[in-house]
Amino acid sequence: MRILILSLLIAAPAIAAPKPAVPHPGAEVYQNVCQACHMANAMGAVGAGRITALARNPNLQYPEYPISVVTGGKGAMPWFRGQLTDQEIADVIDYVRGNFGNRYNKGPGGKVTAAMVAESGVAAPTRGER
Ligand code: HEC
Numbered sequence: 248m249r250i251l252i253l254s255l256l257i258a259a260p261a262i263a264a265p266k267p268a269v270p271h272p273g274a275e276v277y278q279n280v281c282q283a284c285h286m287a288n289a290m291g292a293v294g295a296g297r298i299t300a301l302a303r304n305p306n307l308q309y310p311e312y313p314i315s316v317v318t319g320g321k322g323a324m325p326w327f328r329g330q331l332t333d334q335e336i337a338d339v340i341d342y343v344r345g346n347f348g349n350r351y352n353k354g355p356g357g358k359v360t361a362a363m364v365a366e367s368g369v370a371a372p373t374r375g376e377r
Pocket residue numbers: 276277280281282283284285296297298299300301304306312313316317321322323324325327339340343
C-alpha cells in the first residue's frame with residue numbers, strides 16, 4: 248500500500264501537468280492579424296464585402312500564391328510586406344496551409360520559410376506608389 252501511494256505521488260505531477268503542445272508560431276500571427284477578417288475558423292465572411300475563406304482552399308496548395316497575396320495584398324486585403332517580418336509571413340502562411348482542413352504544408356512546397364518569402368512575392372510598396 249505504501250508503495251502504491253508513493254508511486255501515485257511520483258506519477259501525479261506527470262498526470263496533472265501534461266506537456267503543453269507547442270503552439271504553431273503562425274497561430275499567434277493569424278489570431279492577431281488575419282482573424283479579424285478571415286474569422287477564427289478561416290471561413291471568411293460575406294457582409295460589407297466578401298472575405299475569401301482560407302479553410303479548405305485549394306489556392307493554398309502551392310506557396311507562391313498565398314505569399315504573393317500576403318506580401319502584396321489583393322482587392323480589399325491589405326499587403327503585409329513591411330508590416331510583418333518575412334518570418335511572420337512565412338509562419339502564418341505555413342499555419343493556414345496546414346490547418347483549417349488544409350494539409351498542403353505536407354505536399355508540394357512543404358514548409359514555407361522566411362527565405363521563400365524574401366525571394367518571392369511582391370516587393371514592399373514605395374511611398375506614393377499606391
Ligand atoms: C482587412 C481584412 C483582411 C485581413 C486583415 C487579411 N485578409 Fe486575407 N483577404 C481579405 C480579402 C477581402 C480577400 C479577398 C481578396 C480578393 O480576392 O479580392 C483576402 C484573400 C486572402 C487570400 C487569397 C485567398 C484566395 O483563395 O484567393 C489569402 C491567402 C489571404 N487572404 C491570407 C491572409 C492572411 C494569411 C492574413 C493575415 C496575415 C490575411 N489574409 C489578412 C481580407 C483580409
